[in-house]
Every structure is written in C-alpha cells, then in structure tokens.
Amino acid sequence: MLKDKIEELKKEKDVVILAHNYEIPEVQDIADFVGDSLGLARQAAKTPHKTILFCGVHFMAETAAIISPEKKVLIPDTNAGCSLSDSINLEQLKKWKSEHPNAIAVGYVNTTAEIKSELDYCCTSSNAVNVVKAIPDDKEILFLPDMFLGSYVAKMTGRKNMLIWAGECHVHAGITPDHVKEKLNSLANAEFLIHPECSCTTPMMYDVANGSYSSNQVQILSTEGMMNHVKNSKSNEFVVATETGILYRMKKQNPDKKFIPASEKAECEYMKMITLEKVYNSLLNETNVVTVPKETADKARLAIERMLAIS
Structure with missing residues (x-):
C-alpha cells in the first residue's frame, strides 16, 4: 500500500511530513504534524530531520526553507499556489513603501519569499493582532495582502493609521x-x-x-x-x-x-492538488526542491523570526 511505502521512505530518508489543515484527509493521515501556517512554521524551525516534505501551498514550503536553510524542503506539487499570495507582487510593494517611507510593513505569512524580504514583520491570522499591538502607536502601518484580515486587525486594535492592501483569498x-x-x-x-x-x-x-x-x-x-x-x-x-x-x-x-x-463550496483547489501519489513520488525521487536565494532568505528571515517570537 502507498501509505506503507511512504512510511518506509520517510524513515529511510529522515524526512518529516508537515501538512496543512486544508489538505485532503489521506494526506493529513500520513503527516507527522498537521496544523496552521504558524504551527507548521514552528515545526519546521525545530525539527531534527534533515528533509521537510511540505504538504501545503508554495509560500508555506518557502517559509520552511527560509527558517531552516540547512534542510532540504520538498513540495509534492510545485503548482500548489495561492490566490491571496498572488494578489501583490514585489514592484507593487516597493512602490507602496516608497509612497509611505516611514511606515512599518506588516505582511501576512501568505506571501512569497520576495515579498517577505521587504517586510518589517510577518504575521499569521492567529498573531496578527498581537504583531500590530507590538508596533508603537504613532507608527503608520502598511498591512498586506488580505483586506479582510486587515480590517479585522484594525478593528481589534483600534488602529487609525493602518493602510490595508486590497487582496483576498478567493x-x-x-x-x-x-x-x-x-x-x-x-x-x-x-x-x-x-x-x-x-x-x-x-x-x-x-x-x-x-x-x-x-x-x-x-x-x-x-x-x-x-x-x-x-x-x-x-x-x-x-x-x-x-x-x-x-x-x-x-x-x-x-x-x-x-x-x-458555513459554505460547502469553500474548497481551495491548490490545497487539494497534493495527493498520496505525489507525496510518494516526491519522497522517492526527492523532486520539487523548494529553494530561496540566500539574499532574499536572509532578509525574509528577520520578519519571520519576529512573527515566531510574538505568539
């Protein structure tokens, strides 16, 4: 059975399998840890295994590669993207920052490594409120890319000097x-x-x-x-x-x-791209290695470490 073969390969190759809460049931069942993006980032940071197989979308695997540069990070399907992550690119962020030179840039973890390298703080939905609260009240904040999370954080913190990017998860x-x-x-x-x-x-x-x-x-x-x-x-x-x-x-x-x-139609087709067959092939052939250029990773790591420090 495929499940047994995956278990054998995992032990043989010293691999930890991390899976997001939105993955299909059989992928969740073979994972060593199932959780949200913050929980999985923490597991990636502390795992003793030399290889991380990330069952999630691409930005999550990139985050693991940034946090653990000495480890090999695999993703079973490189096409597993994210509509929210796609809603802002590097040029747009640089332009926005240039229009607000004294602002603090706070970005959701659902962003590419390039975007993270331009952030002051990274956050997840579980610690976004606390991250914003940690920034002095007089500092203007650029919050990206999720407008609904941004509106929620602004309401919860009472922050009036927070500009919010108009991105969304479909x-x-x-x-x-x-x-x-x-x-x-x-x-x-x-x-x-x-x-x-x-x-x-x-x-x-x-x-x-x-x-x-x-x-x-x-x-x-x-x-x-x-x-x-x-x-x-x-x-x-x-x-x-x-x-x-x-x-x-x-x-x-x-x-x-x-x-x-709340809605039976709330399915992410990117999360559902990862199957047991793809997990097995990625483990067997060690394909789809996720790498982040050193300069980008070094800059992005600071924002992620700040996120991990604020629970």
Missing part, C-alpha cells in the same frame, strides 16, 4: 454574510467559528459587537484557534467558516461533536 472571500446568516437562523444552538480572512468577518464583527447574535456564540479564530476552541467548548454543534478541509481533523479529534461548513 475561497474565504466566497464565504459571504448571507451564507452565515442563513446558517445562524436555522441552527439556534450552534457555535459559529469564523476565519478572519472571510468576507463575512468585517460586517459580522459590528453585528457581534452590537449583540445581534445574542442567541449564538460567534468566535473569530485562526484555524488552530478553531481546533483548540472546539476541543474545550461545551457546545456540541459548530458552524465553521473556513476552507472545508479542516472539518476532517475536527471530526477526527471530536467524534461526538457535529461540524457544519
């Missing part, structure tokens, strides 16, 4: 307030877990603050935040507004609880 942007309201109305006892990249986040935060959802609990959380929340919650029913791949891990770890996607 999957999360597709989860609308209508999707959530429809489920809210039909599931009175469910808790709602919403990823801050969703287009429903910004309007819903105001509604939450106004007490519009008094009968439902609404939490805005990163994917790992969602995992921790459902484990500790006394609720038995959850509506989950993020990519549907996370439901597999939720059900596996909480078999007695019920999980409903």
Whole structure:
C-alpha cells in the first residue's frame, strides 16, 4: 500500500511530513504534524530531520526553507499556489513603501519569499493582532495582502493609521454574510467559528459587537484557534467558516461533536492538488526542491523570526 511505502521512505530518508489543515484527509493521515501556517512554521524551525516534505501551498514550503536553510524542503506539487499570495507582487510593494517611507510593513505569512524580504514583520491570522499591538502607536502601518484580515486587525486594535492592501483569498472571500446568516437562523444552538480572512468577518464583527447574535456564540479564530476552541467548548454543534478541509481533523479529534461548513463550496483547489501519489513520488525521487536565494532568505528571515517570537 502507498501509505506503507511512504512510511518506509520517510524513515529511510529522515524526512518529516508537515501538512496543512486544508489538505485532503489521506494526506493529513500520513503527516507527522498537521496544523496552521504558524504551527507548521514552528515545526519546521525545530525539527531534527534533515528533509521537510511540505504538504501545503508554495509560500508555506518557502517559509520552511527560509527558517531552516540547512534542510532540504520538498513540495509534492510545485503548482500548489495561492490566490491571496498572488494578489501583490514585489514592484507593487516597493512602490507602496516608497509612497509611505516611514511606515512599518506588516505582511501576512501568505506571501512569497520576495515579498517577505521587504517586510518589517510577518504575521499569521492567529498573531496578527498581537504583531500590530507590538508596533508603537504613532507608527503608520502598511498591512498586506488580505483586506479582510486587515480590517479585522484594525478593528481589534483600534488602529487609525493602518493602510490595508486590497487582496483576498478567493475561497474565504466566497464565504459571504448571507451564507452565515442563513446558517445562524436555522441552527439556534450552534457555535459559529469564523476565519478572519472571510468576507463575512468585517460586517459580522459590528453585528457581534452590537449583540445581534445574542442567541449564538460567534468566535473569530485562526484555524488552530478553531481546533483548540472546539476541543474545550461545551457546545456540541459548530458552524465553521473556513476552507472545508479542516472539518476532517475536527471530526477526527471530536467524534461526538457535529461540524457544519458555513459554505460547502469553500474548497481551495491548490490545497487539494497534493495527493498520496505525489507525496510518494516526491519522497522517492526527492523532486520539487523548494529553494530561496540566500539574499532574499536572509532578509525574509528577520520578519519571520519576529512573527515566531510574538505568539
């Protein structure tokens, strides 16, 4: 069986397999660690293995290569990209920075290594609020590339001097307030877990603050935040507004609880590109090595290390 062959190769070649929460179930099952981008970056930083096989999208594998330059990083499919990462390029960022020479650039981890090399701070959805809070109040901030996460952070920190890039993740942007309201109305006892990249986040935060959802609990959380929340919650029913791949891990770890996607269509085709066959081939042939030029990596590492230091 392919699964057994992967296990053998992994041991033989001293490989650790990291998989994102949105990967297909059989890929999650063969991984040594499953988590969000921050959790996986931390695993990449501390793993003793000489090779990292990254089951996720390309920017995540690049992050691992930047953090662990002495290790070999493989990705099973080099075409596993990211619509959010594609929403800003190096020229656009340099121009934006030149228009605001004293600003601090804060970029989401969902960006290319080139973009990261131009940032002061990197962040993930789980620590974006804390990263922005760590920057002096009088400093102007350029936040990129996710406009929904940016709006959420600005609201949570009360920051008035934060400029936000107009990028989005096509999957999360597709989860609308209508999707959530429809489920809210039909599931009175469910808790709602919403990823801050969703287009429903910004309007819903105001509604939450106004007490519009008094009968439902609404939490805005990163994917790992969602995992921790459902484990500790006394609720038995959850509506989950993020990519549907996370439901597999939720059900596996909480078999007695019920999980409903806010939108059944919230699937990332890039995350689903990685299959067991591709994992096996990448391990066997050590193909699709992800490398980042040293100069770019050295500059990007500083922003990532700042992210890892702020939990």
